Amino acid sequence: MPFLTDSPPGSADALRRLVGLRWLSVGAMAALLGAVPPLLDIALPVSALWPVVLGLAAVNGASVLRLRQGGEVTPVELFAQLCMDLAAWSALLYFTGGATNPLISLLLPLVAIGAAILPAPYAWGLAVLAVAAYSLLWEFNEQLDIADSGLAVHWHLAGMWLTFAVSAGVIVGYVVRMTALIRHRDQALAEAREERLRNERIVALGNLAAGAAHELGTPLGTMAILAGELARNPRLDADTRADAALLGEQVAHCKAILGGLTLRAGSLRAEGGETQAADRWLDGIVERWRRLRPHVPLATHIDCGHPAPRLVADATLEQALHNLINNAADASPDGVECEAALAGEALVVRILDRGPGLPEGCQPGQPTPATGRGLGIGLLLAFGAVERCGGRIEFNPRPGGGTLATLTLPLSALCP
Known part of the structure; x- marks a missing residue:
């Protein structure tokens, strides 16, 4: 039939x-x-x-x-x-x-x-x-x-009922299926359009970053010289010289970040293609973040198994995790938490803060939060980097107040 x-x-x-x-x-x-x-x-x-x-x-x-x-x-x-x-x-x-x-x-x-x-x-x-x-x-x-005319009429009516039932089922099945296909197509088109716009914004930001890296080199060099002179000036008190030394360290970090912009294009992987354990990779990101923001406490709990899987992580993923921690610290300067563990065939990293919570208009669990306080260029780049490797970022309210950001990365895209 x-x-x-x-x-x-x-x-x-x-x-x-x-x-x-x-x-x-x-x-x-x-x-x-x-x-x-x-x-x-x-x-x-x-x-x-x-x-x-x-x-x-x-x-x-x-x-x-x-x-x-x-x-x-x-x-x-x-x-x-x-x-x-x-x-x-x-x-x-x-x-x-x-x-x-x-x-x-x-x-x-x-x-x-x-x-x-x-x-x-x-x-x-x-x-x-x-x-x-x-x-x-x-x-x-x-x-x-058919000798019996009454029987003939009976079976004719029964056949009409059967064809009506089949036709009704076919029409409903067709309409439901076509409606589902149209909705799926519209959703796919909307997602593709959103991804294209996001990629265009990322490319534009990349061009701006290249220009900024070229222009910021000279003022950062000047700032590094001045911070070094202040740190060595014996006429200043110890606290001021310590602050100057810290300023010099931060300027050095800025110069290192600008120098590594070519590695943040998303097409290159960790330096030299060297693999490293997942827990070491995460510890390295955390330590670099602590050096940049030493005044914000960051508690970590990293359990990637024994032995932990070895990764060749895209450099942009490091920046994505760095940006997530940064946004949590901006919302909760009194302290944030970072947890990491394996969940099946994925590495799951959770960033928890006690800030004001999700921005207005942002639904729990949605992959892209609405624009609001602490959600800007950093997260735009983070979403782009994570989606390129097949992962996802989700935001949910944290019990007791605050926000829970969950970064899920498939090991198939990270393991050598």
């Missing part, structure tokens, strides 16, 4: 689904020939109908071999396949009453299949052929011999 398919036009998948549906047609025809005579006491011309069933089965067997050979399936081939289905059902109806057989409405699902998988000209052509077959069966057919 023909049903609908949601396969794209002109594809091998469409033919594969059509083959599966045709086996259902063959089974329905065989069941009709085997069950109607004994159950309904209606004599069927089985000698003329069985060749139709066997012929359709042979066509489907040839289609299975065609699929195994591979190659492109064209709209013309799909149109020919549906024409064979239409011819088989028309032949079966010809020997079972033609247009008076209530099952003739089952030609409509074939037209619906054509509308779903064929280009418009072929779909209209199939519809014309179906109407022509219906018209011919109106005039040319072989009526079944």
Whole structure:
């Protein structure tokens, strides 16, 4: 019995689904020939109908071999396949009453299949052929011999009910499936559009960063010289010289970051391709962050197993984790927490703070939080870096107040 398919036009998948549906047609025809005579006491011309069933089965067997050979399936081939289905059902109806057989409405699902998988000209052509077959069966057919007219009317009404039920199921299935496909397509288009805009912003930021790195070199060098002179000036008190020394360290870190911008393009991995254990990689990121922001307490709990998996991490992932910790520290300067553990085939890093919580308009668990306090360029770059390796970043409210940022990285994208 023909049903609908949601396969794209002109594809091998469409033919594969059509083959599966045709086996259902063959089974329905065989069941009709085997069950109607004994159950309904209606004599069927089985000698003329069985060749139709066997012929359709042979066509489907040839289609299975065609699929195994591979190659492109064209709209013309799909149109020919549906024409064979239409011819088989028309032949079966010809020997079972033609247009008076209530099952003739089952030609409509074939037209619906054509509308779903064929280009418009072929779909209209199939519809014309179906109407022509219906018209011919109106005039040319072989009526079944049913002696009891009351029984004939009863089974005719039963057949009408069956065709109505099947048609209702086909329509609902078609509409639901097509609606789901349209929603899925719209969602995919929206995600692709959002990703393209984000990538454009990242490229623009990369160009700005390159220019900034070139222009900031001279003032940072001047600041480093002045900080060094102040740190060595004996006329200043010890606290001021200590602050000057710290300022010099921060300037040195800034110069190191600018010097490593070429490694932050996302196409290069850790320096020299050297692998390192996951816990060592995370400890290194944490220690570098502590040197940059020594006044914000950072508690860590890193458990990556024994032995921990070895990673070759993209340099931009280090910056992504650094940015997440930075945002947590901005929201909660009294202290933040960092936890890391393995979860199946992924490395999960959780950043917890006691700040004001999620920005207004940001739903828990959504991958991209709304723009708000502490959510700017750093997180834009973090999302881009994490998504490139197949990971994700999610934000949720922390019990007791604050925000929980969860970074999930698939080990398949990190392990050598």
